[in-house]
Amino acid sequence: MTGQAKRVLILEDEFLVAMLLEDLLLEMGHQVVGSLAQVGEAMTFADQADIDLAILDINLAGTKSFPVAEVLRRRGIPFVFATGYGSDGLTGDFENELTLQKPYDPDELMRTIEEASARAGHRQHIEP
Numbered sequence: 001m002t003g004q005a006k007r008v009l010i011l012e013d014e015f016l017v018a019m020l021l022e023d024l025l026l027e028m029g030h031q032v033v034g035s036l037a038q039v040g041e042a043m044t045f046a047d048q049a050d051i052d053l054a055i056l057d058i059n060l061a062g063t064k065s066f067p068v069a070e071v072l073r074r075r076g077i078p079f080v081f082a083t084g085y086g087s088d089g090l091t092g093d094f095e096n097e098l099t100l101q102k103p104y105d106p107d108e109l110m111r112t113i114e115e116a117s118a119r120a121g122h123r124q125h126i127e128p
């Protein structure tokens with residue numbers, strides 16, 4: 001893995017997809033601090049948890065993940081939208097955000113994490 005290990009939040013409503021993503025992130029040396037499937041719980045988690053990056057499925061059983069992205073943006077935490085449909089699902093304030101195509105390609109996942117971190121100014125993890 002290149003770059004610094006990240007504490008990652010996953011928001012994904014398909015269990016097997018979430019497990020695959022978690023495995024890929026762990027293999028890259030990252031730590032998954034939360035793997036959630038509902039927007040409400042993810043908003044609370046995103047508002048309170050110590051996160052370096054989030055990967056958000058755009059469409060969660062018909063509900064968009066945009067409110068979670070707004071919480072993360074307010075906190076200055078980088079995020080990436082994951083989708084099986086390209087960037088077509090992004091509108092308004094989010095149409096220029098990074099997207100990650102499903103199924104996940106490990107090299108693309110690594111590049112996207114690095115780009116998201118660079119865009120956010122490399123929020124650094126400081127041990128207590």
